[in-house]
Amino acid sequence: MYYPDKKTLRILRSQYDTIPVYAKLPYDGKDILEIYQAFHGPYAFLLESETQMYNGHYSIIGLPCDHRFLYDGMHSYDIHEDKKIQLHGHPMKHLEAMLEKKSPVYPDIPVFTGGAIGHFNYDIAGLYENISNHEQESLHLPMMHFGFVNACIVIDHTQKTVYFIIHADADSCLEKYDTIYENLKQMITRYQQSTPYTILKDTKHRAFQTSHDKESFMHMVEKAKDYIYEGDIFQVVLSQRMECDYDEDPLSAYAKLRTMGSSPYMYYLDFDSYVIAGASPELLLQGRKDLITTKPIAGTRKRGKGTKQDQQLMKELIHDPKENAEHMMLVDLGRNDIGKVSKSGSVEVTSLKQIEYYPSVMHLCSEVSGTLKDEMSVFDAFASVLPAGTLSGAPKIKAMQIINELEAIQREIYGGAIGFLGYNQLFDTCITIRTILFHKQKAYIQAGAGIVKDSQPDKEYEETFHKATSLLHALGCEVAL
Numbered sequence: 036m037y038y039p040d041k042k043t044l045r046i047l048r049s050q051y052d053t054i055p056v057y058a059k060l061p062y063d064g065k066d067i068l069e070i071y072q073a074f075h076g077p078y079a080f081l082l083e084s085e086t087q088m089y090n091g092h093y094s095i096i097g098l099p100c101d102h103r104f105l106y107d108g109m110h111s112y113d114i115h116e117d118k119k120i121q122l123h124g125h126p127m128k129h130l131e132a133m134l135e136k137k138s139p140v141y142p143d144i145p146v147f148t149g150g151a152i153g154h155f156n157y158d159i160a161g162l163y164e165n166i167s168n169h170e171q172e173s174l175h176l177p178m179m180h181f182g183f184v185n186a187c188i189v190i191d192h193t194q195k196t197v198y199f200i201i202h203a204d205a206d207s208c209l210e211k212y213d214t215i216y217e218n219l220k221q222m223i224t225r226y227q228q229s230t231p232y233t234i235l236k237d238t239k240h241r242a243f244q245t246s247h248d249k250e251s252f253m254h255m256v257e258k259a260k261d262y263i264y265e266g267d268i269f270q271v272v273l274s275q276r277m278e279c280d281y282d283e284d285p286l287s288a289y290a291k292l293r294t295m296g297s298s299p300y301m302y303y304l305d306f307d308s309y310v311i312a313g314a315s316p317e318l319l320l321q322g323r324k325d326l327i328t329t330k331p332i333a334g335t336r337k338r339g340k341g342t343k344q345d346q347q348l349m350k351e352l353i354h355d356p357k358e359n360a361e362h363m364m365l366v367d368l369g370r371n372d373i374g375k376v377s378k379s380g381s382v383e384v385t386s387l388k389q390i391e392y393y394p395s396v397m398h399l400c401s402e403v404s405g406t407l408k409d410e411m412s413v414f415d416a417f418a419s420v421l422p423a424g425t426l427s428g429a430p431k432i433k434a435m436q437i438i439n440e441l442e443a444i445q446r447e448i449y450g451g452a453i454g455f456l457g458y459n460q461l462f463d464t465c466i467t468i469r470t471i472l473f474h475k476q477k478a479y480i481q482a483g484a485g486i487v488k489d490s491q492p493d494k495e496y497e498e499t500f501h502k503a504t505s506l507l508h509a510l511g512c513e514v515a516l
Contacts, residue, residue, distance in 0.1 A: 048205040052136040055148040055200050058219045062197040073229035077307035078182045080152040092192045093146045097184035106179040131414045138458040149202040150457035153181030157422050157450035166435040173445045235287040243279040243512045253492035255441045263488045271428035274483030281478035285310040292509040296394035300465035313470030319452045322462045325407045331365045334358035334399030337501045361485050362399045368424035369403040375419045377405030395504040426450035449481035480506045
């Protein structure tokens with residue numbers, strides 16, 4: 036079945052700038068990596084989740100795209116095939132302008148059908164606040180990098196339906212009608228002829244290095260606590276980076292990560308010179324029309340060896356005064372961030388201190404929503420919430436300045452955001468945590484812990500490894516504390 040027909044297309048072209056044309060088939064349960072492998076290439080993107088959380092029952096495969104936006108920390112670029120144009124002015128304004136094309140939301144596909152997929156780095160906060168006073172080691176990755184996806188595959192796991200979508204420019208969609216449908220047929224054929232994805236056997240046992248040994252990390256925690264006792268901050272999130280040599284296919288590591296359990300946000304983004312793969316539990320910012328939502332996660336316990344121990348650890352977490360105080364601080368910060376761009380009286384905590392379980396840890400989770408002000412855009416909302424308080428601290432600006440002082444390396448992708456910004460005015464992004472960066476035959480992981488006045492430095496050090504365990508195992512690294 037193909038949609039829209041020519042009659043409907045004539046109506047839509049008068050109302051929108053770009054029209055998603057699609058075909059749909061029953062979804063036969065074909066493995067997502069099998070489909071992705073069939074269409075894989077540089078600047079192909081995979082966003083997936085099979086959970087029911089936060090409209091998370093869709094998987095999206097963005098086919099290789101030839102149009103990108105990149106901000107390297109100094110300059111912005113509009114890149115189209117081999118043509119690279121330097122842009123002048125604020126990078127967020129450029130990205131916003133490049134997404135001004137509007138497309139309809141179809142009732143049966145209330146999710147991404149085309150637009151931008153990519154990442155914001157943690158350090159993008161420096162565009163809005165003065166947080167950097169110290170030189171830090173850097174991998175020199177783009178601070179913002181988005182590909183403009185005009186052909187994609189969307190799988191609705193609840194309705195068991197797969198959609199093949201191509202965006203058509205409103206001005207030329209009728210003239211190119213036959214070509215578009217022929218291209219859709221080719222996509223379907225390629226999908227149907229895909230072959231099973233096999234996880235490569237990787238018998239290597241890799242050693243990894245950290246940016247801090249235990250003593251130096253504990254010293255960093257003590258310095259942060261000094262700031263807390265002096266009244267400069269209430270809480271700060273300190274992290275460390277883990278890295279190892281890695282010359283295998285990054286997709287294989289992602290495939291192993293998938294076998295360890297699902298998360299609301301799982302992703303594999305191929306930017307040619309680097310790859311980002313991860314399984315984040317934490318929503319950063321989601322938009323459905325004018326409703327915006329963020330989800331603070333703070334409070335962690337490692338998983339037990341069975342249901343009985345899980346229940347015991349869950350009760351400990353729920354009744355831990357330190358974890359609860361930290362969590363409520365960050366819920367208040369989330370309310371403040373959402374409140375800056377929301378209509379008066381619209382901000383509410385829609386879920387408070389719920390326990391969620393992940394492969395190696397459990398978390399305390401809440402959710403905060405608000406109605407976006409008429410004069411505000413999605414990009415104003417990102418400027419307000421990025422980085423999340425759960426990855427920085429409270430007060431946020433001072434916490435970021437302390438992070439910049441104490442951590443020896445730029446966070447880069449860690450603590451930033453990954454997701455989509457749709458032409459249909461829908462957007463969904465997660466916080467870049469529980470994520471592996473593959474770059475120049477190395478793999479990088481970063482994990483942090485929230486520091487408050489009664490934090491125990493050795494426990495905070497261990498927490499960073501609890502959060503990184505599944506990622507390290509996916510790379511063939513063993514963790515021994």
